[in-house]
Amino acid sequence: MADTTAHAAPVEHTSTGLPSTKLAMWLFLASECLLFGALITTYVLYRGASTTGPYPHEIFDIRYTSVSSFVLLASSLTMVLALTAAEQRDFARMRLWLVATAMLGLTFVGGQVYEFTSFYHEGLTIKSNLFGTTFYVLTGFHGVHVTVGILMLLSLVGMSWAGRLPDDQAFPVEMVGLYWHFVDIVWIVIFTVVYLIPQPKPAG
Amino acid sequence: MEGLDEVRGDIGARGAVEPGETGHVRRRHPSAKEYVRIGVILVVLTTLEVWTSYSGLPHGLLITMLFGLAFVKFALVVLWYMHLRFDDSRYSRFFIMGASGAGILFLVVLLLLKAFAR
Numbered sequence: 610m611a612d613t614t615a616h617a618a619p620v621e622h623t624s625t626g627l628p629s630t631k632l633a634m635w636l637f638l639a640s641e642c643l644l645f646g647a648l649i650t651t652y653v654l655y656r657g658a659s660t661t662g663p664y665p666h667e668i669f670d671i672r673y674t675s676v677s678s679f680v681l682l683a684s685s686l687t688m689v690l691a692l693t694a695a696e697q698r699d700f701a702r703m704r705l706w707l708v709a710t711a712m713l714g715l716t717f718v719g720g721q722v723y724e725f726t727s728f729y730h731e732g733l734t735i736k737s738n739l740f741g742t743t744f745y746v747l748t749g750f751h752g753v754h755v756t757v758g759i760l761m762l763l764s765l766v767g768m769s770w771a772g773r774l775p776d777d778q779a780f781p782v783e784m785v786g787l788y789w790h791f792v793d794i795v796w797i798v799i800f801t802v803v804y805l806i807p808q809p810k811p812a813g
Numbered sequence: 814m815e816g817l818d819e820v821r822g823d824i825g826a827r828g829a830v831e832p833g834e835t836g837h838v839r840r841r842h843p844s845a846k847e848y849v850r851i852g853v854i855l856v857v858l859t860t861l862e863v864w865t866s867y868s869g870l871p872h873g874l875l876i877t878m879l880f881g882l883a884f885v886k887f888a889l890v891v892l893w894y895m896h897l898r899f900d901d902s903r904y905s906r907f908f909i910m911g912a913s914g915a916g917i918l919f920l921v922v923l924l925l926l927k928a929f930a931r
Binding site for chain 1: 842843844845848849851852855856859862863865866867872875876879880882883886887890891894895896901903904907908910911912914915916918919922923926
């Protein structure tokens with residue numbers, strides 16, 4: 610493990626011996642698991658239950674969504690590279706990786722907006738059928754989370770640039786990173802459940 | 814003693830630890846090279862997922878493979894990029910609590926309602 614880097618949590622005396630901010634972040638992510646677990650389960654529950662189109666197999670473009678998945682995966686890599694730079698106190702490089710992460714996130718959200726728009730033009734709205742409702746709610750919630758993550762990343766860059774972050778900049782980067790990676794793991798599940806698993810024959 | 818179990822951590826298996834200047838514990842995170850290695854594995858697994866979805870495998874095998882690949886990707890991100898492999902085990906417990914709640918709900922629907930049998 611000679612090529613690893615060290616990172617100290619900010620000095621904070623707590624009854625658990627753990628930084629409260631990090632503990633709170635993990636608790637928040639645990640609650641988010643339940644939120645997305647419920648949304649994904651609802652989507653699965655109504656798979657193939659739509660009686661009118663458009664149906665998933667008519668509108669999904671797996672190749673297009675795969676590219677979006679690669680973009681989000683790449684953003685997770687740039688996020689951890691930002692953390693490594695912060696741990697090495699190379700803050701200019703840290704900001705560069707954070708901006709790269711935000712740009713990749715923006716690309717993902719832009720792709721999702723384009724996808725939603727094309728689905729809308731093909732007749733799939735949130736009220737069209739059960740598929741439309743569950744699909745837009747699930748992927749829409751995820752998209753909102755990515756957007757919030759982008760805002761957090763850009764805020765972090767702005768604060769770092771303005772010198773408004775604490776001396777140990779690695780800690781806030783790690784906290785935002787936890788949120789960002791969570792968004793990524795949610796997409797890993799959504800990509801499999803919604804897009805890759807073959808859709809059942811239409812009901813009725 | 815606060816944070817004592819962190820210092821007792823198995824250095825080889827869970828990432829090296831060293832006491833900080835103020836008695837708090839420094840935990841070692843993976844290097845950039847290791848992060849890139851994990852990134853490459855994730856890209857390979859995603860490519861394999863997409864290939865599997867087009868492979869025309871029998872339905873049951875296809876679903877099992879896709880869920881298996883998604884699980885491995887999920888675990889890699891959580892353990893390496895989110896550092897659960899290296900951090901205090903109490904963070905893992907919190908996360909497992911939430912994730913297993915979601916997983917149990919999903920499995921109930923999957924198995925009882927046979928959602929993927931259609």
